[in-house]
Amino acid sequence: xxxxxxxxxxxxxxxxxxxxxxxxxxxxxxxxxxxxxxxxxxxxxxxxxxxxxxxxxxxxxxxxxxxxxxxxxxxxxxxxxxxxxxxxxxxxxxxxxxxxxxxxxxxxxxxxxxxxxxxxxxxxxxxxxxxxxxxxxxxxxxxxxxxxxxxxxxxxxxxxxxxxxxxxxxxxxxxxxxxxxxxxxxxxxx
Amino acid sequence: xxxxxxxxxxxxxxxxxxxxxxxxxxxxxxxxxxxxxxxxxxxxxxxxxxxxxxxxxxxxxxxxxxxxxxxxxxxxxxxxxxxxxxxxxxxxxxxxxxxxxxxxxxxxxxxxxxxxxxxxxxxxxxxxxxxxxxxxxxxxxxxxxxxxxxxxxxxxxxxxxxxxxxxxxxxxxxxxxxxxxxxxxxxxxxxxxxxxxxxxxxxxxxxxxxxxxxxxxxxxxxxxxxxxxxxxxxxxxxxxxxxxxxxxxxxxxxxxxxxxxxxxxxxxxxxxxxxxxxxxxxxxxxxxxxxxxxxxxxxxxxxxxxxxxxxxxxxxxxxxxxxxxxxxxxxxxxxxxxxxxxxxxxxxxxxxxxxxxxxxxxxxxxxxxxxxxxxxxxxxxxxxxxxxxxxxxxxxxxxxxxxxxxxxxxxxxxxxxxxxxxxxxxxxxxxxxxxxxxxxxxxxxxxxxxxxxxxxxxxxxxxxxxxxx
Ligand code: SF4
Numbered sequence: 001x002x003x004x005x006x007x008x009x010x011x012x013x014x015x016x017x018x019x020x021x022x023x024x025x026x027x028x029x030x031x032x033x034x035x036x037x038x039x040x041x042x043x044x045x046x047x048x049x050x051x052x053x054x055x056x057x058x059x060x061x062x063x064x065x066x067x068x069x070x071x072x073x074x075x076x077x078x079x080x081x082x083x084x085x086x087x088x089x090x091x092x093x094x095x096x097x098x099x100x101x102x103x104x105x106x107x108x109x110x111x112x113x114x115x116x117x118x119x120x121x122x123x124x125x126x127x128x129x130x131x132x133x134x135x136x137x138x139x140x141x142x143x144x145x146x147x148x149x150x151x152x153x154x155x156x157x158x159x160x161x162x163x164x165x166x167x168x169x170x171x172x173x174x175x176x177x178x179x180x181x182x183x184x185x186x187x188x189x190x
Numbered sequence: 191x192x193x194x195x196x197x198x199x200x201x202x203x204x205x206x207x208x209x210x211x212x213x214x215x216x217x218x219x220x221x222x223x224x225x226x227x228x229x230x231x232x233x234x235x236x237x238x239x240x241x242x243x244x245x246x247x248x249x250x251x252x253x254x255x256x257x258x259x260x261x262x263x264x265x266x267x268x269x270x271x272x273x274x275x276x277x278x279x280x281x282x283x284x285x286x287x288x289x290x291x292x293x294x295x296x297x298x299x300x301x302x303x304x305x306x307x308x309x310x311x312x313x314x315x316x317x318x319x320x321x322x323x324x325x326x327x328x329x330x331x332x333x334x335x336x337x338x339x340x341x342x343x344x345x346x347x348x349x350x351x352x353x354x355x356x357x358x359x360x361x362x363x364x365x366x367x368x369x370x371x372x373x374x375x376x377x378x379x380x381x382x383x384x385x386x387x388x389x390x391x392x393x394x395x396x397x398x399x400x401x402x403x404x405x406x407x408x409x410x411x412x413x414x415x416x417x418x419x420x421x422x423x424x425x426x427x428x429x430x431x432x433x434x435x436x437x438x439x440x441x442x443x444x445x446x447x448x449x450x451x452x453x454x455x456x457x458x459x460x461x462x463x464x465x466x467x468x469x470x471x472x473x474x475x476x477x478x479x480x481x482x483x484x485x486x487x488x489x490x491x492x493x494x495x496x497x498x499x500x501x502x503x504x505x506x507x508x509x510x511x512x513x514x515x516x517x518x519x520x521x522x523x524x525x526x527x528x529x530x531x532x533x534x535x536x537x538x539x540x541x542x543x544x545x546x547x548x549x550x551x552x553x554x555x556x557x558x559x560x561x562x563x564x565x566x567x568x569x570x571x572x573x574x575x576x577x578x579x580x581x582x583x584x585x586x587x588x589x590x591x592x593x594x595x596x597x598x599x600x601x602x603x604x605x606x607x608x609x610x611x612x613x614x615x616x617x618x619x620x621x622x623x624x625x626x627x628x629x630x631x632x633x634x635x636x637x638x639x640x641x642x643x644x645x646x647x648x649x650x651x652x653x654x655x656x657x658x659x
């Protein structure tokens with residue numbers, strides 16, 4: 001994976017609480033054996049009508065949303081099913097960070113493994129961002145800092161090890177594999 | 191040296207640390223049992239292949255097919271036809287992967303096939319004190335046995351396949367105590383729906399729940415599984431119940447449970463697992479068993495639930511407003527009497543023998559209402575066999591319900607069973623998210639009694655008034 005350091009982007013805002021992974025990608029699109037091209041199914045039931053035509057009023061379809069890499073969502077983003085297809089779809093679509101007040105456990109884990117930053121902010125910052133779609137923000141993983149258009153710097157926390165892996169383009173599996181000896185010893189005692 | 195009193199969770203956590211966490215790295219946690227299904231595993235096996243890795247412990251890995259598999263009745267050749275090409279390819283991929291990597295597979299239609307969280311306990315694979323993971327959020331079900339069991343993503347599936355370990359940060363603990371005797375017709379499903387309604391869909395985030403108290407102790411293993419199953423519906427990492435004689439009785443004699451001396455040794459070890467007196471939890475919550483009612487959901491997440499006799503609440507926020515709009519429900523109105531189109535009895539929450547018996551007790555001598563489609567889907571091939579031996583299939587069929595092969599079916603709508611846009615369903619499954627049971631479909635979650643009562647009346651019905659509470 002490419003190392004991540006800093007990036008700047010405008011935001012798009014999805015002011016809905018408890019966006020579950022069934023909304024992020026409905027189950028009928030999980031009958032795949034790879035993850036190539038999965039972004040076209042992102043938010044499928046909110047984004048397209050029954051005939052597959054994009055719904056003009058859904059935020060992802062608006063002209064001003066094109067190219068946005070930061071999604072500001074309501075509370076408790078990513079709850080429900082453990083499907084990693086959810087971060088795959090978000091990343092494939094071009095997102096690099098999700099901002100919310102809480103992010104569900106399994107989704108957060110899955111996101112970090114795919115270079116998608118789960119950024120948890122306080123309620124006041126959240127409110128400000130929800131009210132300002134298209135705001136130009138910058139995200140520094142190195143400094144764990146979100147910079148707002150008004151210059152406000154909002155610290156956030158990413159799990160230290162996941163952050164280390166992302167900064168260095170390192171794979172968590174390599175780290176686990178490097179514990180082979182310790183695992184053997186553990187198994188010998190079982 | 192006296193040991194600090196510890197919770198059930200802490201004991202299992204400590205016993206599985208290959209490496210404790212440091213300030214820079216998470217713990218390396220050993221996984222005793224890895225359950226695999228067709229939907230969240232193909233990419234993980236591909237990554238193993240790409241990197242030339244093997245499955246480290248095939249004997250600790252068990253696969254089945256449940257999510258994208260059809261549950262339609264078998265053809266004349268005894269086979270279950272797979273009409274969906276994509277699903278067929280995914281199912282075929284699991285077969286190839288299991289063959290190539292030497293993983294035990296319970297393939298579609300075979301004797302032991304079924305929903306992954308149903309077959310683990312049924313075979314006796316799910317045991318107290320173990321760590322169990324699966325690429326599926328309802329892995330929390332297995333916590334009913336006093337195991338630490340949780341869902342993981344596909345990257346983590348590849349980690350466990352390759353190393354039998356996971357990188358984990360320690361969760362917080364939440365004790366949920368339900369004291370007293372629940373009233374007749376209040377099932378395990380109602381208990382957990384009440385808990386999720388109070389906690390809210392995100393209320394358990396970052397925490398492992400231990401369910402305690404006399405109402406929990408009084409539950410059978412099947413009922414305990416129903417409770418633990420929906421822990422994730424409050425966002426919890428896992429849910430667990432301390433093992434006791436009920437647990438041991440359930441496990442004793444199951445094919446994969448220890449036998450003879452090994453059984454005795456296992457039971458004495460398991461008896462040391464329950465939370466010590468004086469151990470503390472990060473958070474606690476209490477429920478009064480006798481005041482719980484049969485529950486039903488009205489909204490688009492499992493936390494939007496109420497007693498079945500209640501009225502749809504008035505929205506106080508945009509989320510609830512959106513939910514009621516999707517459900518086309520009016521605030522202030524009761525759900526009782528609301529006409530429904532489909533009833534689904536099944537899923538890893540409520541597809542075991544006791545659930546089917548409860549449903550059958552309502553269907554018996556009654557007919558599915560005109561215009562209503564009722565599906566009864568056993569959780570496993572074993573349950574199907576047992577139910578048929580008891581004649582439950584005859585009860586369902588005589589009532590005009592469909593009796594299916596084992597699988598996830600209409601819980602997830604990726605296998606041919608689904609709601610049509612705008613339809614209402616009363617469902618014994620665990621999620622009522624928008625479109626979960628089919629794009630545009632609307633789901634009321636409830637117990638098998640409530641679901642069966644809706645099937646025969648064609649509307650949301652309090653089973654107590656139908657059968658006589
Ligand atoms: S029955 Fe439903 S919730 Fe359970 S494993 Fe299958 S799809 Fe998931």
